[in-house]
Amino acid sequence: MKQETIRQLIFKVARDVFEKAAFALTEQAAEADESMEGHLMPAVSLNFEGPFMGVMAMIAPLELGKMTAANMLGVDEEDIQDAGSALDALCELLNIVCGNFLPALAGSKAEFRIGAPAAMAPEAFQLMIETADNANAAASQLAVEGYLVRIVAVFGVPIEDIAND
Amino acid sequence: MAFNFLIVDDSVIIRSMLVKTLQASGVPTNEVFQAGNGQEALDTLAANWVDMVFADINMPIMDGVEMIENMQKEEVFRGLPVVVVSTEGSETKIERLWNKGIRAFIRKPFTPEIIRDIVQDVLGEWDETGNDTATDF
Numbered sequence: 334m335k336q337e338t339i340r341q342l343i344f345k346v347a348r349d350v351f352e353k354a355a356f357a358l359t360e361q362a363a364e365a366d367e368s369m370e371g372h373l374m375p376a377v378s379l380n381f382e383g384p385f386m387g388v389m390a391m392i393a394p395l396e397l398g399k400m401t402a403a404n405m406l407g408v409d410e411e412d413i414q415d416a417g418s419a420l421d422a423l424c425e426l427l428n429i430v431c432g433n434f435l436p437a438l439a440g441s442k443a444e445f446r447i448g449a450p451a452a453m454a455p456e457a458f459q460l461m462i463e464t465a466d467n468a469n470a471a472a473s474q475l476a477v478e479g480y481l482v483r484i485v486a487v488f489g490v491p492i493e494d495i496a497n498d
Numbered sequence: 499m500a501f502n503f504l505i506v507d508d509s510v511i512i513r514s515m516l517v518k519t520l521q522a523s524g525v526p527t528n529e530v531f532q533a534g535n536g537q538e539a540l541d542t543l544a545a546n547w548v549d550m551v552f553a554d555i556n557m558p559i560m561d562g563v564e565m566i567e568n569m570q571k572e573e574v575f576r577g578l579p580v581v582v583v584s585t586e587g588s589e590t591k592i593e594r595l596w597n598k599g600i601r602a603f604i605r606k607p608f609t610p611e612i613i614r615d616i617v618q619d620v621l622g623e624w625d626e627t628g629n630d631t632a633t634d635f
Binding site: 349350353354402405406407418421422424425428429431432433435436437441442443444445446447448449 | 508509510511512514515518522556558584585586587588589590591606607609
């Protein structure tokens with residue numbers, strides 16, 4: 334499988350999840366406000382294992398976490414006061430993205446076990462992004478309600494060895 | 499007649515979404531219990547009457563599969579409808595869940611309409627007063 338194929342798959346799956354689960358308009362990353370300076374940027378990640386193992390991680394502005402939490406709960410954004418709810422929303426969205434990404438990547442017969450998502454240090458996410466051009470990683474960017482979201486997947490095998498059965 | 503539900507998921511936000519969806523769906527709801535893993539769910543079931551269970555699969559301490567297997571060992575829980583709400587995408591794993599007797603499988607992300615329709619399918623129709631129309635003669 335090609336790295337560009339996986340990048341596009343990450344984008345497509347993430348777009349569907351943000352739109353259906355969080356009712357958030359999602360577009361190509363070019364539509365996002367690239368300047369995230371001054372924004373708190375929590376990162377979340379989870380591990381998976383199965384035919385191959387890997388890690389998937391996402392970084393997004395805290396404001397987007399609050400917005401998606403409010404949308405998912407059907408409340409006003411002002412009602413989401415704590416960062417915990419925002420982080421929980423981002424964790425669950427990553428969980429759903431990964432759950433839909435893996436069968437799209439490896440086929441519906443492949444069995445994976447997805448670990449619980451959790452917060453990760455933004456510096457650790459940055460390290461992952463720097464490996465995104467490696468043979469066993471792929472990353473994608475998307476604009477969710479104008480906010481830039483980055484998602485990266487790092488696999489335990491080279492991407493070219495991943496077959497969709 | 500109002501129903502008691504049990505929602506089992508380690509995500510607080512998913513549990514909250516399901517609670518709100520049930521409340522907004524028109525389902526006559528009495529109590530909605532929540533549990534963060536399979537063991538908490540079994541403890542809740544032992545102490546409370548529940549008409550229907552919504553359960554995730556991937557959870558810490560005790561996952562959804564083990565919870566369902568434990569429920570089947572107890573005669574009082576064997577007929578209790580369990581609806582799995584999960585990101586699980588493996589056809590093989592989903593088939594195994596059906597073989598364990600689940601009543602429905604809902605893939606995340608879900609819409610409120612899906613939840614409402616599943617509850618109607620599993621528990622039967624109800625009218626605006628909350629009466630089970632299946633018992634109307």
